[in-house]
Amino acid sequence: MKGKRRLALIGLAIGVTVAVLSLPMILNVTLLQADPDRLQEQPALLAVAALEARPVYRQKCATCHGADLKGDHTIGAPDLTDAEWIYGQGRIAEIERTIAYGIRSGHPKTRNLSLMPTFASAKPYARETLNPLTPTQIDDVVDYILAIEGRTPRSAAAAQRGQSLFLGYGGCYDCHTSDARGDNFVGAPSLRDHVWLYGDGSPAAIFASIARGRAGVCPAWTGRLSPATIRALAAFVYRKSHPPSAQDRRG
Numbered sequence: 567m568k569g570k571r572r573l574a575l576i577g578l579a580i581g582v583t584v585a586v587l588s589l590p591m592i593l594n595v596t597l598l599q600a601d602p603d604r605l606q607e608q609p610a611l612l613a614v615a616a617l618e619a620r621p622v623y624r625q626k627c628a629t630c631h632g633a634d635l636k637g638d639h640t641i642g643a644p645d646l647t648d649a650e651w652i653y654g655q656g657r658i659a660e661i662e663r664t665i666a667y668g669i670r671s672g673h674p675k676t677r678n679l680s681l682m683p684t685f686a687s688a689k690p691y692a693r694e695t696l697n698p699l700t701p702t703q704i705d706d707v708v709d710y711i712l713a714i715e716g717r718t719p720r721s722a723a724a725a726q727r728g729q730s731l732f733l734g735y736g737g738c739y740d741c742h743t744s745d746a747r748g749d750n751f752v753g754a755p756s757l758r759d760h761v762w763l764y765g766d767g768s769p770a771a772i773f774a775s776i777a778r779g780r781a782g783v784c785p786a787w788t789g790r791l792s793p794a795t796i797r798a799l800a801a802f803v804y805r806k807s808h809p810p811s812a813q814d815r816r817g
């Protein structure tokens with residue numbers, strides 16, 4: 567009798583150990599089999615995946631995006647908790663793709679359809695012909711951006727000139743669209759949402775972006791992290807940028 571009970575206890579212990587050890591495996595298989603665009607319908611799975619991703623985020627991503635995911639304006643690492651997306655609309659599949667292949671990472675599948683040209687140089691853009699701008703013209707465009715952001719331009723006449731540069735000679739509309747709301751297919755950010763990748767949104771910071779150009783890099787993680795970990799990271803970022811209260815409000 568005693569021996570039987572011991573045997574049963576050992577059996578139970580083995581069973582529990584196997585179950586606990588295979589939990590991450592079960593989670594990974596479930597994660598990978600799910601349609602990433604329907605994952606948000608499984609909040610429990612999303613929550614467990616995010617829990618698994620948290621230490622990986624801390625180790626691989628926090629140096630650039632910050633421990634609080636709020637980004638870093640000195641290197642143009644975006645805030646991953648806001649509703650503003652450089653690429654896509656914040657769907658899990660879109661976030662997952664960015665994490666897997668990176669942005670201007672050198673991976674063949676990376677996101678790299680455009681860069682911010684260097685308008686103060688003689689040849690602003692290697693990929694197509696664009697007109698260089700003088701410092702005065704750049705200042706005019708800065709004033710136009712201040713105006714469309716609802717801030718007071720330093721000179722209304724300059725903002726007016728900046729508008730025609732933006733929509734014509736400067737070619738800004740081509741990537742940022744003519745209403746300056748940006749194009750999240752080519753990765754040109756909105757210039758009127760009060761969210762700045764680089765610097766503090768001051769006229770000097772905006773001037774620097776236009777004059778010297780920008781080409782932020784996010785590394786590719788495919789091959790370095792497993793597909794399940796990459797999806798878990800996407801779930802983590804998704805949850806941080808879509809807090810449950812906001813989801814409730816959306817219904």
Ligand code: HEC
Nearest residue numbers: 626627630642643644651652653664665669782783784799
């Ligand atoms: C070396 C710095 C660096 C590291 C490390 C890094 N990133 Fe990035 N990440 C960036 C930069 C810079 C951008 C913006 C690129 C651009 O300007 O388009 C970015 C963009 C992104 C975006 C796109 C956001 C949007 O608005 O579309 C996501 C998502 C992202 N990173 C997630 C991650 C995750 C998850 C990790 C860790 C696995 C990570 N990044 C590690 C620098 C980094």
Ligand code: HEC
Nearest residue numbers: 680681682736737738741753754762763764775780781782
């Ligand atoms: C060929 C496409 C292209 C053109 C043309 C272009 N931009 Fe950009 N711009 C971008 C991209 C892409 C980024 C984001 C770079 C990054 O993420 O590192 C950007 C970033 C910026 C930023 C920084 C935004 C931030 O959040 O910090 C400013 C300001 C800006 N552009 C203004 C302009 C103005 C003004 C013009 C016209 C004179 C212009 N751009 C023309 C592609 C373009």
